Amino acid sequence: MSEVREARIRISEIFGPTIQGEGILIGLPTIFVRTGGCDYRCSWCDTLHAVDSDYRDQWRPMSVDEIWQDVTKLSGGKPLTVSLSGGNPAIQPLGLLIARGHGEGYSFALETQGSVAKDWFADLDTLVLSPKPPSSGMVTDWAAFDDCLRLAADKPQIALKIVVFDDRDYAYAREAAARYPHLPVYLQPGNHTPPPPDADDATIDIDGIMDRMLWLVDKVMADGWFEARVLPQLHVLLWGNKRGV
Numbered sequence: 001m002s003e004v005r006e007a008r009i010r011i012s013e014i015f016g017p018t019i020q021g022e023g024i025l026i027g028l029p030t031i032f033v034r035t036g037g038c039d040y041r042c043s044w045c046d047t048l049h050a051v052d053s054d055y056r057d058q059w060r061p062m063s064v065d066e067i068w069q070d071v072t073k074l075s076g077g078k079p080l081t082v083s084l085s086g087g088n089p090a091i092q093p094l095g096l097l098i099a100r101g102h103g104e105g106y107s108f109a110l111e112t113q114g115s116v117a118k119d120w121f122a123d124l125d126t127l128v129l130s131p132k133p134p135s136s137g138m139v140t141d142w143a144a145f146d147d148c149l150r151l152a153a154d155k156p157q158i159a160l161k162i163v164v165f166d167d168r169d170y171a172y173a174r175e176a177a178a179r180y181p182h183l184p185v186y187l188q189p190g191n192h193t194p195p196p197p198d199a200d201d202a203t204i205d206i207d208g209i210m211d212r213m214l215w216l217v218d219k220v221m222a223d224g225w226f227e228a229r230v231l232p233q234l235h236v237l238l239w240g241n242k243r244g245v
């Protein structure tokens with residue numbers, strides 16, 4: 001019998017090092033491995049070039065070796081944190097890539113909406129779960145979300161990161177956080193001017209995003225929600241809607 005062929009990973013882009021712009025690892029030097037394809041389609045997704053199947057001809061099925069060559073070239077061979085994002089990276093076979101990187105001293109974070117659970121979540125260093133609020137147009141399957149936590153099995157550091165656009169999203173964030181009182185929660189103001197999938201550097205309403213950030217801070221304080229952390233997308237403040245940063 002011939003060996004089972006190693007499954008390829010659908011890649012949209014690999015870039016960095018840059019700083020992690022969001023959530024629990026904000027500011028940390030990071031290389032991003034962005035997979036192509038998503039089981040959601042959020043109304044305000046800022047990464048449609050990795051979601052919309054019209055752009056799948058720009059995605060490349062890559063082996064672990066090929067991905068690892070790109071990562072180590074970008075890092076100069078110096079270990080750092082690799083963020084697996086997308087699209088939904090949870091629909092790709094990433095277990096062998098994580099094992100490969102760990103063998104060379106790299107760390108791995110994964111960003112997912114929590115709709116698909118994999119046993120290799122337990123091998124991550126950081127799992128960022130970002131359930132989607134009503135403004136996204138998506139409906140959270142909490143059983144699938146619980147599966148993600150079950151398979152991660154308290155091995156990685158786990159954090160919630162919830163995008164908030166309006167009062168309904170805020171109420172959703174409070175409920176989501178209340179379901180998982182042991183998890184740290186990060187709130188992120190929504191970018192209502194996300195780039196269209198074919199624009200590399202579309203204009204952005206930073207003033208509007210900052211107004212929403214201020215509104216969100218006021219809301220959290222007025223509510224006495226003192227466990228929540230409120231952070232902007234730092235890369236968006238620095239580089240707007242530019243891709244690959």
Ligand SMILES: C[S@@+](CC[C@H](N)C(=O)[O-])C[C@H]1O[C@@H](n2cnc3c(N)ncnc32)[C@H](O)[C@@H]1O
Binds near residue numbers: 045086129130191
């Ligand atoms: C592009 S997603 C990819 C990973 C995964 N599909 C997810 O949603 O978690 C990475 C992060 O960007 C956030 N995001 C997407 N569009 C956004 C927007 N317009 N404003 C603020 N955050 C956004 C998502 O909620 C998620 O936390």
Ligand SMILES: Nc1nc2[nH]cc(C(=O)O)c2c(=O)[nH]1
Binds near residue numbers: 047
């Ligand atoms: N610098 C930077 N930080 C990020 N945090 C989450 C990102 C993502 O698109 O998943 C992202 C990104 O694309 N760039």
Ligand code: SF4
Binds near residue numbers: 039040042086088
């Ligand atoms: S789940 Fe993430 S990648 Fe998928 S559409 Fe929503 S924000 Fe975009």
Ligand SMILES: [Mg+2]
Binds near residue numbers: 046047
């Ligand atoms: Mg992004």
